[in-house]
Amino acid sequence: MKVKKGSNLFEEVRSQGSLSALCNGRGKCGKCKVQLDVELPLTSVEAKLLSVAQIKDNIRLACQHPILEEEVNAANIDQENIVVLGLDKGHVNIHKKKSDLLCAIDLGTTTVVMVLIDGSSGEVLNQHTFTNPQRTYGADVLSRIEVTLSHNDSCHRLIKGEIKKAIVDIVARYQPKSMSIGITGNTTMTHLWLNADVKPLIQIPYRPSVADVTYQSIRNELEIDVDGDITVYPPIGAYLGADILAAIALFDLFDTKKNILFVDLGTNGEIVLACNGQLYATSTAAGPAFEGVNMSSGCGAVDGAIDHFFNDRGELVFTTINETTPVGICGSGYIDLISCLLEGPLESSGYMAEEMVFYNNPKVSITQKDIREFQLAKAAIRSGMDMCLIRAKITYEHLDLLMIAGGFGKHINLDAAIHIGLIPNQCKENTVFVGNTSLAGCVSWLTNEKEVPTKDEISSVKVIDLAGSSQWLQLFTEHMMFEGGNV
Numbered sequence: 156m157k158v159k160k161g162s163n164l165f166e167e168v169r170s171q172g173s174l175s176a177l178c179n180g181r182g183k184c185g186k187c188k189v190q191l192d193v194e195l196p197l198t199s200v201e202a203k204l205l206s207v208a209q210i211k212d213n214i215r216l217a218c219q220h221p222i223l224e225e226e227v228n229a230a231n232i233d234q235e236n237i238v239v240l241g242l243d244k245g246h247v248n249i250h251k252k253k254s255d256l257l258c259a260i261d262l263g264t265t266t267v268v269m270v271l272i273d274g275s276s277g278e279v280l281n282q283h284t285f286t287n288p289q290r291t292y293g294a295d296v297l298s299r300i301e302v303t304l305s306h307n308d309s310c311h312r313l314i315k316g317e318i319k320k321a322i323v324d325i326v327a328r329y330q331p332k333s334m335s336i337g338i339t340g341n342t343t344m345t346h347l348w349l350n351a352d353v354k355p356l357i358q359i360p361y362r363p364s365v366a367d368v369t370y371q372s373i374r375n376e377l378e379i380d381v382d383g384d385i386t387v388y389p390p391i392g393a394y395l396g397a398d399i400l401a402a403i404a405l406f407d408l409f410d411t412k413k414n415i416l417f418v419d420l421g422t423n424g425e426i427v428l429a430c431n432g433q434l435y436a437t438s439t440a441a442g443p444a445f446e447g448v449n450m451s452s453g454c455g456a457v458d459g460a461i462d463h464f465f466n467d468r469g470e471l472v473f474t475t476i477n478e479t480t481p482v483g484i485c486g487s488g489y490i491d492l493i494s495c496l497l498e499g500p501l502e503s504s505g506y507m508a509e510e511m512v513f514y515n516n517p518k519v520s521i522t523q524k525d526i527r528e529f530q531l532a533k534a535a536i537r538s539g540m541d542m543c544l545i546r547a548k549i550t551y552e553h554l555d556l557l558m559i560a561g562g563f564g565k566h567i568n569l570d571a572a573i574h575i576g577l578i579p580n581q582c583k584e585n586t587v588f589v590g591n592t593s594l595a596g597c598v599s600w601l602t603n604e605k606e607v608p609t610k611d612e613i614s615s616v617k618v619i620d621l622a623g624s625s626q627w628l629q630l631f632t633e634h635m636m637f638e639g640g641n642v
């Protein structure tokens with residue numbers, strides 16, 4: 156694209172909708188790369204974040220050139236690819252028919268997943284996964300809220316545009332007479348979908364501005380000619396969204412007599428403990444490391460992602476999803492890799508003397524910065540888990556079940572997760588990995604298998620606020636170490 160003299164390169168390229176900008180233009184992530192047809196002067200940030208070869212190829216960081224001194228042709232070279240996982244054959248039970256087609260959507264901060272189901276037979280027709288296009292405004296929910304508060308509804312428009320495109324394709328292909336769409340996700344994502352006021356999410360006392368189920372007409376909202384509603388499910392609080400409510404409904408946590416700890420390893424790590432008939436919940440800003448984001452070789456759980464590393468007679472070997480050429484490392488791969496490295500060059504403090512490239516392949520490398528990102532995510536999650544147990548006055552020995560959800564890869568190697576201190580040793584025998592429960596819960600609502608919890612049930616959840624808690628801070632610091640720890 157042509158960008159005129161005097162324009163802001165970052166804003167111009169971003170307005171095309173596909174520029175990666177995880178730090179939202181702060182010059183930290185190095186993601187907003189563009190290739191230019193002229194040689195622009197190099198800033199100190201670019202000298203730090205770009206390789207010599209990139210600089211030579213006229214690659215620059217768009218956010219570093221707020222006022223162009225000459226007209227340039229810029230090509231965005233670091234686009235997030237939309238990944239389609241293809242048909243995922245399966246079947247769900249339709250308890251009461253709602254519509255010809257059901258579409259459950261999990262709006263993740265990093266990844267959006269849609270699943271399409273035949274409303275009569277329950278056949279799973281398709282599953283579609285793509286990177287949340289709002290990532291051009293930063294990797295975390297706070298950057299998206301900031302952008303939205305600066306009177307900019309781009310985050311709303313971006314996600315609506317992408318979902319609308321997908322629904323138009325679905326309607327053209329399946330030609331349903333009626334359709335029901337369900338949307339879950341964290342509170343910021345559902346608010347941005349609704350274009351609701353996000354200010355209360357970041358202001359004391361941190362409350363959602365929409366706390367009820369919201370119904371929208373597909374015809375009015377998406378301008379698509381099909382009967383049916385979009386149901387946007389309610390959150391529990393500002394940082395406990397419909398995604399965690401979906402998991403609570405899916406596993407009947409309001410009714411269980413067992414002690415169950417549920418942990419979603421998402422960008423916003425959400426944790427619920429069911430104990431003696433009471434639910435405790437908290438969320439921690441874990442960052443997207445478990446989803447392979449912000450890591451030098453990181454990627455989602457897609458074809459070619461390295462999902463496991465292990466030591467084979469002293470040699471580090473790996474497997475990839477669907478056994479294809481490695482394209483990067485996903486969350487489960489990082490857990491294994493760090494566990495393996497702890498046997499060698501990596502200290503339990505997280506210090507590693509130098510960057511490591513494996514198999515002569517730059518797509519398989521790990522840096523000190525990656526380790527630090529991972530350490531922060533691990534410490535945030537584990538200290539949040541501990542806080543729930545402390546509030547309920549129990550220890551890990553009292554747990555009947557530990558459920559781990561998230562898009563980290565197919566399965567986490569439990570021994571490796573215990574080795575790095577993510578999962579407590581006491582849970583070795585009773586930990587299960589449950590996949591994307593936000594999506595599964597959304598499906599259970601659309602098929603009428605489960606009911607949406609009532610307002611009274613939702614308000615009975617004891618929300619644990621970690622901000623400003625010295626106990627949490629102490630646990631967080633302890634769990635920065637890569638070693639098992641007990642409550």
Ligand code: FES
Nearest residue numbers: 180182184185218
């Ligand atoms: S360096 Fe992060 S957006 Fe430019």
